Amino acid sequence: MSDVHIRLAEIIQALSQALDLTEGQPPGHCIRCCYIGTAIGREIGLPESELQDLYYTLLLKDLGCSSNAARICELYLADDLSFKRDFKLVDGSLSQILRFVIGHTGMKVALAERFRSILNILQNGGEISTELIQTRCQRGADIARQMRFSEKVAEGILGLDEHWDGGGKPDGKAGEGIPLFSRIALIAQVIDVFQMSNGPQSALNEINKREGSWFDPEVVDVFSRVAARSGFWEVLNSSSLEAKVLASEPGQHVIMADEDYLDDIAAAFAKVIDAKSPYTSGHSDRVAFFTDIIAEELGIDFERRRLLRRAALLHDIGKLGVSNSVLDKPGKLDDAEWLQMRRHAEFSEQILSNIGAFSGAAKIGGAHHERLDGTGYPRGLTERDIPMDVRIVSTADVFDALTADRPYRDAMPISQALSILREGAGKSHDPLCIEALARALGRAPLQQATWRRSLVGRKSLSFSGIS
Structure with missing residues (x-):
């Protein structure tokens, strides 16, 4: 590039x-x-x-x-x-x-x-x-x-x-x-x-x-x-x-x-985003990592993968505008809290759309909680309106959320997280992205240095049964 x-x-x-x-x-x-x-x-x-x-x-x-x-x-x-x-x-x-x-x-x-x-x-x-x-x-x-x-x-x-x-x-x-x-x-x-x-x-x-x-x-x-x-x-x-x-x-x-500096800025600002909650420590880095291995598995070229990694690093920037009393709440969110949580996607799109260098990430930031069947937010988009780039980051985002600790539950094993993704294939997330992720994870032990570096702060993960 x-x-x-x-x-x-x-x-x-x-x-x-x-x-x-x-x-x-x-x-x-x-x-x-x-x-x-x-x-x-x-x-x-x-x-x-x-x-x-x-x-x-x-x-x-x-x-x-x-x-x-x-x-x-x-x-x-x-x-x-x-x-x-x-x-x-x-x-x-x-x-x-x-x-x-x-x-x-x-x-x-x-x-x-x-x-x-x-x-x-x-x-x-x-x-x-x-x-x-x-x-x-x-x-x-x-x-x-x-x-x-x-x-x-x-x-x-x-x-x-x-x-x-x-x-x-x-x-x-x-x-x-x-x-x-x-x-x-x-x-x-x-x-x-x-x-x-x-x-x-x-x-x-x-x-x-x-x-x-x-x-x-x-x-x-x-x-x-x-x-x-x-x-x-x-x-x-x-x-x-x-x-x-x-x-x-x-x-x-x-x-x-230049391009390398933009990568550094995105990576640094991801630390600002993830510092907002103890439950999101390293989240943006891991979503970028999972996004990249899905994209690589799908045959996406280096230039587009680079842009996708930046979008993944910044997808949750809107969470800076959500109170931690909502982000870290261990119980069910009430209607007002849920409305506040949902707004983080809108905030992400609004912030990123004002930055020429990251404008391509704005669509992903605003749509990463949309679902193929129209049940997502904030706009209720359906399959025909959700680009592949959004589907890739969305899959990576949910996979990381499932396999990391959250206020309301412990981290899931990888096999269970993939099973949940597969149950929603075609409804919530794109089956092509899910299977690309599963194939890439199956080869992860062959890339242990990269894997460990990309999953800083994560509990030990088991790779058994993920094919």
Whole structure:
């Protein structure tokens, strides 16, 4: 395949909107932060090379946020999306934290269970907060490195929750010991949260109140100059902001992504997706692996298989917009929860369709829960409307779901999973894909190195009886 060259900023901007989902923020949060933060960087006088790193730090600041979602649900017995959204309005004072904890912990559980959770948080709050932030920041930095961003970008993400006075997390860094990119990203985040919630004056009041505690006083002064300029707030909240931020990418040249880089970006973002739930750890990698061996068995060429692998890695990106209280629920979902779960396919299609490089994956992301007999979702498509590419990824997806642990059951043996697929052949899934998978799995012991590497985190699998 000849390399295609696609704007990296275009891809990262679109992917950043998936990060907005998992943080419970209004669409475009990371893009607005990028506009705010790069304006600060330019006012400070950063050279173009540093502005470029700052630009990507701001777009990707929330890369690790999905990794603490399940833990938040477990500790606070709460919807992680609304919890994260509302917590960003807390200024860190003891009174606000107490009100937040009491008002957001266990609101839908029995009183005794709620009391125990609140007591645990009040007794161990510092340790819990450090754990959640450390997980988020370290994971985000690691994924940024995998996406080939510089160490300055990784360090900027790692230090996002550090405070100027040393009272932040996870390392309690203070003053200029905090990376400048982190200092800018934190203030940009708070500015956007408060201006979206209560308007520009609210944002200005908040950063002035936290000057010298959360925020570098110099950065506060710089932003005050930026904010006073005519049109700043209007542009920040305009419908053309996304295009403006894309057009203003710093640097002497526009960074382009070739085919190998696109593979790396898809693989890295799959880690963001799978970190959302402990039950989906490694899911996207395994679906990509099963997709590839089905496609190979069906005689599909390398170029199309490469696109299929990317689609498989990103098919569940919409789950970033679903609460872990739904994703990890051990019992049956009620009607409202099921509706929320079903929406993840729509979210996947919506996000991927905005990325030119991954637009081919949008159809697969939106249709991977459709069934040949029309009983799937979200559109109830029937056989004639479901392309082979969708059928391949759908088969791989269900096979992995059956052979992995889920909140409501243990993993099934491979033979049982194949039997279930075969029972639904022609109704739920394509029999050609099912038999291609069975043949490929039958040869899997001959490719043990690839097999083991592709099934990281999976319980031991038995290959007996899978022909």
